[in-house]
Amino acid sequence: MGKITLYTNHACPFAHRAHIALEELGLEFEEVIIDLDTPREPSYLEINPRGLVPTIKYDEHIITESSVITQFLADLKESHLLPASGTVDAALKRARIAFFVDTFNTKIISGLYGTLRADSEEEKIAKGTQFVEAIEKEIAPLLEGAGPFFGGSKELTLAEVNTASFVVRINSFIKGKDGWIPDFVGERLKENKNWTAWTEAILAKLSVTNIWDEAYTEKTKKRILESKQK
Ligand SMILES: N[C@@H](CCC(=O)N[C@@H](CS)C(=O)NCC(=O)O)C(=O)O
Known part of the structure; x- marks a missing residue:
């Protein structure tokens, strides 16, 4: 290596x-x-x-x-993150992971920052609704059969590698209950079994949390406020 x-x-x-x-x-x-x-x-x-x-x-x-x-x-190197290509089964698994990450990138990350950046109460509700609906309709169904990780895996996969850092941040903003993400978003997500089981498993992994500091959430808020003043 x-x-x-x-x-x-x-x-x-x-x-x-x-x-x-x-x-x-x-x-x-x-x-x-x-x-x-x-x-x-x-x-x-x-x-x-x-x-x-x-x-x-x-x-x-x-x-x-x-x-x-x-x-x-x-x-x-070969690992639990992604099956080596060369068989139909592996090609399908790799495609499913790639689709999950693509969905998360295009629907969830933009939805998160759209909600965080919303100015008025009305816009917060509209963006927060879009965000939670994207998780409920686009992500949660893909987590059916997670075990607890994507596709039934017991260990993290490339799906989590590319999404877990945002799960940590979504969780931190929701826990804050300070209006950056409206409370109803957290309440609806808590009701979603697939999302809850998957996110709890992610948040319990040291490989995900070891460089994380809740202070980064404050940093993000500060950056968003500063970017609006420009
Ligand atoms: N599409 C890039 C995005 C990376 C990115 O936006 N990084 C930010 C920090 S989170 C950055 O370096 N920003 C430069 C700056 O803040 O000046 C990737 O996936 O690597």
Whole structure:
């Protein structure tokens, strides 16, 4: 195995994906924390011209974009995260995981930040309703048969690697009960058995929670407020 360097910031949910993958795969890595509160150093822009985290350096090779990184890591060695391709059964499992992550990326992450960014009470209710309905209609049915993880797996899969950092944040905002996510969202989600069982299993995993700090939720709130003033 080559030398892995992860350029990261622990408050970033996209970088958090890479941490979970590395932890689950038991891969050693060196960590470089990128300060997101100041302009990127030219040396980092040379590594990642977009200036975003995460980035992975594998020996001399640079890989950017969190879902490309997690796929690369899962492809590095055989593991519980993803069945190796080459059989119809594996191809189907990989397609199901990819569809789940795509659904989560397109419907849930945007719904979360749409709700957080909503200004008026009316908009909060409308966005919160869309968000909870997307989980109920698009995600929860795909979790039927989770065991407790995607597709009946007893261990995390690539589906959780790419979504767990957002589950942690959704949970934190809901627990806050301070109006950033309306209370009815948490109440409806609690009633949803598939969602509750899956999220509880995720939140119990050390590979998911070990870099998490509730203070990051306050940081996100601050960033959203600041971005609105611009
Ligand atoms: N599509 C990118 C998104 C990464 C991203 O947005 N990272 C944020 C932090 S969460 C970032 O680096 N922002 C730069 C900044 O805040 O200046 C990925 O999946 O890797």
